[in-house]
Amino acid sequence: MPTESFAIIDFETSGLSPDRGDRVTEVAAVKVVDGVVVDRYQSLMNSGERISSRITEITGITNEMLEDAPDSDEVMEELVDFLDSDYLVAHNATFDKKFLQSELSIAGIRRRFDFTCSMNIARRVFPAAPNHKLETLIAYRKLTNGERFHRALADANATWDLWVDMSRVAGKKKGLVRLTFHQMKSLYC
Numbered sequence: 001m002p003t004e005s006f007a008i009i010d011f012e013t014s015g016l017s018p019d020r021g022d023r024v025t026e027v028a029a030v031k032v033v034d035g036v037v038v039d040r041y042q043s044l045m046n047s048g049e050r051i052s053s054r055i056t057e058i059t060g061i062t063n064e065m066l067e068d069a070p071d072s073d074e075v076m077e078e079l080v081d082f083l084d085s086d087y088l089v090a091h092n093a094t095f096d097k098k099f100l101q102s103e104l105s106i107a108g109i110r111r112r113f114d115f116t117c118s119m120n121i122a123r124r125v126f127p128a129a130p131n132h133k134l135e136t137l138i139a140y141r142k143l144t145n146g147e148r149f150h151r152a153l154a155d156a157n158a159t160w161d162l163w164v165d166m167s168r169v170a171g172k173k174k175g176l177v178r179l180t181f182h183q184m185k186s187l188y189c
Contacts, residue, residue: 005033006087006116006181008163010155011099012059014051018102023047024072025061027079028152030160035178037160041082042153044069047103059150076107086114087181091134091159093117116181118159118166121188125166134158141165 008030015022028042044061046069056062070078090096093115104111122132129140135149135158143161148154164178170187171178179187 003034004181005031005085006089007031007083007085008089008118008156008159009083009096009100010090010152010159011096012061012150012152013099014047014049014055016095018099021049022099023049024075024099024103025049025051025055025059025066026152027075028156029079029082030153030156031082031084032160032181035180039082040153040156041079043075043078045072045075046070047072047106060148061151072103073107076103076109080104080109080111083113086112087116087185088113089116089118089159089163089181091118091122091155091162093119116185118163121166121184122162124188125170134162137162 010028011024012026013022013024024045024047026042026044028040030037031039031041044065046066050063051061051066094117097115100113119132122129122137126132126137126140130136134155138158138161141162143158143165149158167178167184170184
């Protein structure tokens with residue numbers, strides 16, 4: 001049976017849109033091979049963009065923290081090397097995909113990834129949830145998460161916990177222990 005690998009990715013940013021000049025301030029990825037987390041990557045990122053006090057309130061990331069962070073080109077090169085897969089999962093993948101493609105373009109890296117949105121899958125697997133924000137779903141499903149939300153690694157870890165839960169719930173409906181990444185993607189995307 002072929003190896004199944006993908007990565008869960010999350011970005012913290014200076015705003016909501018790279019089209020308006022907003023940049024990534026932190027990135028994290030959780031690498032999964034055959035249903036097991038095998039590695040994690042996290043880095044703050046100095047893009048030269050100052051962040052607002054509102055963003056600091058949400059993420060806890062300050063301008064001072066970013067001063068000593070590696071520059072965006074270096075982080076993007078490390079991230080692409082780390083990912084080693086064409087398949088990415090993100091909660092609200094449209095947001096993360098836009099920022100990833102923007103930062104890769106700025107760094108002069110030509111690479112495309114196939115994104116799967118865990119939020120869209122959650123809407124189908126858990127239609128009765130109060131909403132489908134990551135923090136809400138973690139509480140709704142009573143999944144443990146002692147980490148702060150709105151930090152890239154904490155959110156990537158929480159997305160992994162949610163992914164495992166969704167694959168079990170969806171698998172149970174199909175008479176299986178859990179669904180694989182490709183089964184989840186084909187059934188729900």
